[in-house]
Every structure is written in C-alpha cells, then in structure tokens.
Amino acid sequence: MEKKEQLYEGKAKKVYATENPDYVIVSYKDDATAFNGLKKGTIAGKGVINNKMSNLMMQMLEKKGIPTHFVEQIDDRNTVVKKVQIVPLEVIIRNVAAGSFSKKYGVAEGTLLANPTIEFSYKNDELGDPLINTYHALALKLATKEEIETIEKMAFAVNEAMKEFFKQLGIDLIDFKLEFGRFKGQIVLADEISPDTCRFWEAGTWDTTKHTSLDKDRFRRDLGGVEDAYKEIFRRLTGE
Ligand code: UDP
Numbered sequence: 001m002e003k004k005e006q007l008y009e010g011k012a013k014k015v016y017a018t019e020n021p022d023y024v025i026v027s028y029k030d031d032a033t034a035f036n037g038l039k040k041g042t043i044a045g046k047g048v049i050n051n052k053m054s055n056l057m058m059q060m061l062e063k064k065g066i067p068t069h070f071v072e073q074i075d076d077r078n079t080v081v082k083k084v085q086i087v088p089l090e091v092i093i094r095n096v097a098a099g100s101f102s103k104k105y106g107v108a109e110g111t112l113l114a115n116p117t118i119e120f121s122y123k124n125d126e127l128g129d130p131l132i133n134t135y136h137a138l139a140l141k142l143a144t145k146e147e148i149e150t151i152e153k154m155a156f157a158v159n160e161a162m163k164e165f166f167k168q169l170g171i172d173l174i175d176f177k178l179e180f181g182r183f184k185g186q187i188v189l190a191d192e193i194s195p196d197t198c199r200f201w202e203a204g205t206w207d208t209t210k211h212t213s214l215d216k217d218r219f220r221r222d223l224g225g226v227e228d229a230y231k232e233i234f235r236r237l238t239g240e
Helices: 046-063 099-105 134-139 145-167 226-238
Strands: 006-009 013-017 023-028 031-034 039-042 070-073 078-082 089-096 112-122 171-183 186-190 198-202
Touching (some): 023 046, 078 186, 134 145
C-alpha cells in the first residue's frame, strides 16, 4: 500500500491517505513534545521504536479480543491502520500514583492505588486537554453512553492484558493513555501504545524517589538516558 496525500501532521506522527478509503498510513517521527507542546525535542530512533512497539501491543491485544485499528506494518516507521473517526477523549488508566494524579491529589509518586482508576480528558490542545467526567462527555456530545461504556470496558481490559504482559518483562505498568476511534460503527482502540504514552518503571524500583523510568518521563523531567530507555523497553519486548 502506498502513501497518497498527507492528511494531517501531529506532534509525533503524520497521517497519509492511501488508495483504500478505509485505510490510512501512519508515519512515526522522532519529534517529542511535553507539557502540551511547550517542551520540544527529538528522541533519535523513537519513531521506529514506537511504530514497532505499538504494532506489537495492538496485535497482542487483538489476540485477547480487543478490536484495534491495526492493519499492517509497512516498514520501520510506517503502518497501515483503519481510518477511524477519533473519539475526542484521552482515556487514562492508572495502577500507581504518578504525574498529574500525584500532584492533583497529593499522593506520593509510587503509591499503589487500591484499584485501577480511569479518567477522561477532553482532547483539545487549545484548552490544554481538560479533565472531564462522563456527564461532561455526554453533555458535550463527545461520545454516546454506549460508546463510553464500551471504552471503559476496553480500557480496563487493555490494562489487565498489558500489566500481565509487562510484568513478565520485569516492568511495572504505572499508567497510560489510550485513544479510541469509530470504524464502521464499532469502537476500536486507536492511536499508539508506546513509552510516549505509558509510564513504565523497572520492576522492584518502587521507592518513590528511586524508581527507574523507562519512558517519556526521562524527556519530560530531563533525567537523561532518554534514547537508552526507549531502546531498553524495545529490547525486552523483542530481544532486538
Ligand atoms: N499521557 C499521554 N498524553 C498526554 C497526557 C498523558 O500519553 O497528553 C500519558 C502519560 O504518558 C502517562 C499517563 O498518560 O503515562 C498519565 O499522565 P498524567 O495525567 O500523569 O500527565 P503528566 O504527568 O504526564 O502530565
């Protein structure tokens, strides 16, 4: 399948049309942003890792019965995915307190939560992706009640599958962000699953100040070793 015209350029990916109106090609860049675009940089090789890793995760989840947008990887940076209409919600699942959750609720990073949590942000860069609840999402017609219920169920199922999967690689899945799309009347998992969108901590490094981040926090917080962290996650996944 070949790239036709560029449809969209986002912070980390470009999207191209294909000859098939149901499919688009996603092209992963090395560009990295944080804090709603305020911090900008590049992470060498990130596009390749995120492309391949996201595809592995989508295929693993498909096997567990979770429908995704994945169709076929073309090469290191390019993948054919279903052309979905993105539901404008960022869906965040948390197992352990970190980041904005720790700040907002005054819980030390690294505190195990009594149960996994879900939260929604309204996907809108101009507004800074504000936190919303399901009543807000319905009131703003961002999704239907049925869609939200499906998204919640799917997001928790993704969490269980991914927690187990990464545990075997010696990695604790702290939290992550998902996006969903509509394709031919069905809700499917879309966007990406990568160290850009997940917090991965080296297992057994729970101590709040001493955990080892193998994710974009190394970029956000200027911790150094950014490229190596992405490479290490990928090595554990593939042996490459
Ligand atoms: N996240 C993301 N995109 C965003 C915001 C958050 O992928 O625009 C991911 C982030 O990598 C982390 C999880 O969602 O794994 C929770 O992020 P949090 O709300 O703590 O925000 P942060 O502290 O990263 O600003």
